[in-house]
Amino acid sequence: MRQVTQLKPLIEELLVEIRRYGIKEVSMEQYQTVCNRILKQSTREGAEVYSHELMHKFLKTEEMRCTNKEICPEYLRFQKRVVRMLNSLADTGKVRTQWMTMQFHHCWKASGLIKHGNPRPYDLRHAFASRNLMRWIDNGNDITALLPFLSTYMGHSEIKSTLYCVHLLPERIRKSSGIDWTRLLNIYGEEGVTVEK
Secondary structure, three states: OOOOOEHHHHHHHHHHHHHHHOOOOOOHHHHHHHHHHHHHHHHHHOOOEOOHHHHHHHHHHHHHHHHOOOOOHHHHHHHHHHHHHHHHHHHHOOOOHHHHHHHHHHHHHHHOOOOOOOOOHHHHHHHHHHHHHHHHHHOOOOHHHHHHHHHHHOOOOOHHHHHHHHHOOOHHHHOOOOOOHHHHHHHHOOOOOOOOO
């Protein structure tokens, strides 16, 4: 677990993460409502610092509300999910991706699309990068000039993370005359990094 964590900033950080990664099976208002209930309970308890005990008390209160039919079981499950996300953020500094992967598979199943292998959210990121690179090459764009934009858009802190996508591209891209590989490696490459032609 991280150092002593104030609850309110932790909740604000969780809401930022939910917005950033699009973890929205319901509206942001619903996430905010659950977070406000947690803050309200912490105020009643006189607790400003996050703790697993505080989260446990919150869930016990909400389970009682469900038993009394003040809230429905589905809403209680949603509240438990928000608490798990908050616990993960407090313990590890990030929201568990396991939940996001589970939601991805749920959406995939609901879409009716046929599964080939075991698709992951990461595969969509790679497909996005690959398709952009292929489109730029087909349009005759200068990949060397556009690569920093793709890298920034994808949130890569280093250009070499984006170059990783390049070496996974289909053969037609790697052999394309639209990419000056020598120039690309001179600008972005580093010792020991090679891109097959």
